[in-house]
Amino acid sequence: MSFFNDVERELIVTRRTEVAEDIVALELAASNGRPLPAWTPGSHIDLILGDSVERQYSLCSDPSDRDAWRVAVLREPAGRGGSVAAHALREGDLVRARGPRSNFAFDSPAAGGVRFVAGGIGITPLLSMIRAAEASGADWTLDYAVRSRARLPFVDELAAYGDRVRLHVSDEAGRLDASALVASAGGDPIWACGPARLLDALGAAATAQTRLHIEPFTAAVLPDPVRAEPFEVELMSTGEVLEVPADRSVLEVLESHGVFAVSSCREGTCGTCETVVVEGEVDHRDRVLSPAERQTSPVMMVCVSRAACPRLVLDL
Known part of the structure; x- marks a missing residue:
């Protein structure tokens, strides 16, 4: 069950960084200088980017830092999803936000391992989870699928973890093998975020014993309703x-x-x-x-x- 916070607040863009091709990271602080609300790994905020445009972006900073939040935004094809408005923000600009809230709450295992799987911009909610897993001493790995190295954000942060991070660059060595990954996880929980194709592949490979937690960032293709009538x-x-x-x-x-x-x-x-x-x-x-x-x-x-x-x- 999700927890959410509907308070709307004014934030100021304190830093804007191009972290990869078509991906910008925004650091946001309270415009009144006060500490921001606490949050947990996997949380996101709503950015209000226009009269009728609100979009959700995962927090990918350190939860212990109450001075600023960081989000990363992928510029979507043809300017869909409010990404153009987010990319247009500059340092010093004001933007309103709601949250944080979480539908993807992460509990670092006290023992054993944990597997993280990301596709593209789906790395964002996993970054704070990885910090929590690292701090707890969990045996974790990240399998990260990207289209090309030009689309790989947060290179330095990921490189610091060494061989715990396995990259799957599709224009170099092919796509991530979801079936093999699920099979190798055994009883370890899998936390995954990415496009529908990746999450659907993981779901198809999962068994009754698979502990799979997913967060999509695209809407599902809805099946026909169970009840067609009013x-x-x-x-x-x-x-x-x-x-x-x-x-x-x-x-x-x-x-x-x-x-x-x-x-x-x-x-x-x-x-x-x-x-x-x-x-x-x-x-x-x-x-x-x-x-x-x-x-x-x-x-x-x-x-x-x-x-x-x-x-x-x-x-x-």
Whole structure:
């Protein structure tokens, strides 16, 4: 289950660094000079980059540093995703943010090993996890898949870990073998972040014994809903019943009726719109909850998930 912080604050860009081709790192401090909120490895913040543009970026600095946060942003093709606005930020610019929040909380193992797997910009949430694993004395490794060395950020930081870091550069030696990696992990937990192709390959290779934790940074290709026909949502606080048609999300219906629901990505990847379900069966369509959480957690992401029954009762 995710934890999130909805406080909005003003930050100032204190440092801007080109860390790889099309990737910029931004260091952000509170504009009032106060310490920033504490966070844990795997957390992210929402940057508010325009009137209707909010995007999530993983914190990739040291959690013990309360003076500044660091994020890294990949410029996306054709300027999608608000990345152009983020790349346009310069030192001294002000930007508003929410968070931090986490759907990818990391616990460094007290014994044994841990395997980290990153693809492209998916390295960002793993950097703070690696620091935690290193500090705890865990036996960890990182397999990092990139398209080319020009797209490899944080070279010096990664090089400092020596042969614990294994690079898979696709235009030099081919792609990472997900099946072999999962098989070699044995009982060690795997923490992975990257594009859907990488995460899907890891998921396909996983067995019932695989301890796989993933965080996607792209929206899933949604399957057909379990229930194609309209369904109802009941608001527990008022008893009001709203109909959700087949072509609209729960979030859109709530908003159209003036019901406040915090949201951000609207694609089922960030966890901001997590809502407690008091009654009813959910058709989970997000990429936040693990398979186990889908069975046990009394929540849904109202931006994409739907009902698998005629009515849901929501804690709203």
